[in-house]
Amino acid sequence: MNAKFLAVCALVGAFVMQPVSANIPFFSSSDETPTLAPMLEEVTPAVVNISVKGSREIRQRVPDMFRFFFGPNGPREQVQERPFEGLGSGVIIDAEKGYVVTNHHVIDDATEIVVTLKDGRRFDATVVGNDERSDIALIKIENGEDLTAIEIGKSSDLRVGDFVVAIGNPFGLGQTVTSGIVSALGRSGLGIEEVENFIQTDAAINSGNSGGALVTLDGELVGINTAILGPNGGNIGIGFAIPSDMMRDLVDQIIEFGEVRRGILGVRGNDLTPEVAEALGIDANYGAFVSEVIEDGAAARAGLESGDVIIAVNGEKVRVFADLFAKVATIGAGREVDITVIRDGKTKTFTATLAAEETSVTAESIHPALESVTLAVAEQGGVQITEIEEGSIAARYGLRQDDIILAVNRVRVNNISDLRAAVDNAGSVLALNIRRGNSSLYLVLRSAR
Structure with missing residues (x-):
């Protein structure tokens, strides 16, 4: 008995031993061969392809050698609107209301969203709400009929080694199914999103799978496929999904309030x-x-x-x-x-x-050098200057409206609470890492405290 035969037997045995729903047969009807087809026939109608169109604001710095054409107060940046098209995936979680969960980055800035079902039907969709900081969005299919919703499982019940299946629309090919195992749980600190608690899997996830389903062998949704770790944008067996428990909490808030209230x-x-x-x-x-x-x-x-x-x-x-x-x-x-x-x-x-969570604050209470500055949590992470008084200390140091503070003295800040903590530990000198349009710069503020 050769090693290859033993390996196949072990793999088949592992699949057979997995608990499955009593309503979903795990063997083919003809020769009792293990198969995922019955489960997928139940689940795949709930996974959709999403195509989007829209336009994005592109900011480009005006080179100093050309600025003199506009006079001493000429613009420092050139702003252009550029159209875009994109593809992704989504999961129907409520057939009656037409709710579809996907990733924020799939529908970001989209003015036209079209959902295509497995059977080829196409529907327009609108955004109900989204949360960029966790990369979750909820959209609604307009005038949808005979939709199929997926059963949402408890991601907290997952264990490393559990078999999972990823379903989505990689590279715009159409609905595609891949399988693997749960490689790790609670992955964070990756810098992919601000709020990270990922399921890691080796089920093949590629570009276009974003927003698709990660399901168990009994067809329950346990994750929303979101990101991959790959040097060339392709699958190397390290993919990440947002846990279903986390997704459910976020979606419940979006449905109730139209936004996430952290x-x-x-x-x-x-x-x-x-x-x-x-x-x-x-x-x-x-x-x-x-x-x-x-x-x-x-x-x-x-x-x-x-x-x-x-x-x-x-x-x-x-x-x-x-x-x-x-x-x-x-x-x-x-x-x-x-x-x-x-x-x-x-x-x-x-x-x-x-x-x-504080979402807007007058910044003088954080640091004297930020007097006459109003701050708010930026949608893409960091803290944004929404108002700044001309001639104020902060303005004289070079801060401008719409600047986004990313770090204080090299300590990352994602929200106002982070900013308070970083400033408390920084003393009277603040080295602020600022994002201004597409540029990044450091500004140093000083004030007696």
Whole structure:
């Protein structure tokens, strides 16, 4: 018996041993050969192709050698509108209402959205709401009939090694199915999105798969395919999907409010390392170590303390601090959450009501040099200057309206809470990493404090 035959037997055995829905046969009717076809026949009608058209504003710096044509106050940038077309994928989650989940980057700036079903029918669609910071969007099929919705599973039940199937529209080829396993859970710190808590899979995901479905062998949606890690934009077996639990929380907020209203727990900290665990005398190898509890924040009111190690939110494991941030941010402001911690070697659970993330603030309260500046969270991440008074300290240092602050003293800021924390640790000198149109620059602000 050769090695190749043994490998095939092992693979078939692994598939056969997977639990599947009683309503979906796992074998062909003719010769009892293992097959995914019955499950896919049920699921694939819920996965759609999305084509978009629109225009984007392109900013280009005017070279200094040409600026004299416009006089001393001539424009520094040239703005052009350029048309674009794009392709992606989506998943029908509500057949009656025609709701389709996809990625924000699939429909970003689109003025025309067309959804094509597996059976070839085409429908116009409109945007219900989206969240760029987590790359989720909800669109609605207009006048859709006889639609098929997918069953949404619990991504928190996934384990590394579970078999999964990716369905989408890679390279505009049309609906395509690939299979693999869950390679890792809770992936973060990749710099793909601001809010990251990805499922990693080796199921082939390529350009055009964005917004498509990652499903289990019993046909339940557990992820929205979003990104790949590949040197040339092609599949190398490292793909990422937004967990279905996270997607559901975001979509519920979009349906209820038309937007995502992020929750804030009010803690700062780091990943639990073996060194920290040993110093605290606790037997744990995962969690979010709380180094500071913000005064009057949700965590403080719930009874959390610095030195706590958060190991679960609503019963779902917290592996690292970024995992905690992603879970809290997507649950939503005003919602109650159960926070499980290890304190003094004992496990305790606290109930916290999440506060709302600051979305706009007069910046003088953050730093004196930002007097007469109004800030808001930028859609693409960072903190945007929405208003600035002419002649103010910040204006004299070179800040302008619509500048986006990306980092303070090399500390990344994604929102106003991050900006406050970074400024608190920076002293009176602020080195601001600014994005201005398509350019990036540093500005240094000083003020006596």
